[in-house]
Amino acid sequence: MEQGLYGREITRKEWKEDGAILEKADQRAGLLKVSGKWQCQRCGTDEADRFVPAPCACGKDCVYCSVCLNMGKIKTCSVLYSLPEQNTFDCPIGSPLQWNGTLSTEQNRASKDIVETVQQKTL
Numbered sequence: 091m092e093q094g095l096y097g098r099e100i101t102r103k104e105w106k107e108d109g110a111i112l113e114k115a116d117q118r119a120g121l122l123k124v125s126g127k128w129q130c131q132r133c134g135t136d137e138a139d140r141f142v143p144a145p146c147a148c149g150k151d152c153v154y155c156s157v158c159l160n161m162g163k164i165k166t167c168s169v170l171y172s173l174p175e176q177n178t179f180d181c182p183i184g185s186p187l188q189w190n191g192t193l194s195t196e197q198n199r200a201s202k203d204i205v206e207t208v209q210q211k212t213l
């Protein structure tokens with residue numbers, strides 16, 4: 091299911107599907123040096139004190155981003171895979187927020203209560 095990559099930045103570790111799909115995807119470094127500063131390619135952080143050096147499984151001393159750590163560690167040696175967003179959404183026609191239904195007695199009362207409360211607050 092390559093849809094899982096549409097518009098997303100995913101590391102190999104996070105990818106649970108067929109690895110062949112990743113080979114076709116766009117690949118870029120997780121962290122890039124941009125005008126002398128590290129920049130996380132997933133969350134966009136470039137504040138120097140947000141990047142933490144640590145010995146890494148790759149054998150080098152890598153730097154990782156502490157901002158988007160809860161989404162998984164993005165390190166110097168991380169590769170982000172992505173595919174361009176393909177989802178297209180139909181534009182709603184008419185008045186998409188208008189509802190033409192009938193409220194039950196209880197819903198009707200709740201609805202009136204809410205309207206009254208709001209009106210009292212604004213007076």
Ligand SMILES: [Zn+2]
Pocket residue numbers: 130131132133134135155156157158159164
């Ligand atoms: Zn980050």
Ligand SMILES: [Zn+2]
Pocket residue numbers: 146147148149150151152165166167168
């Ligand atoms: Zn590493």
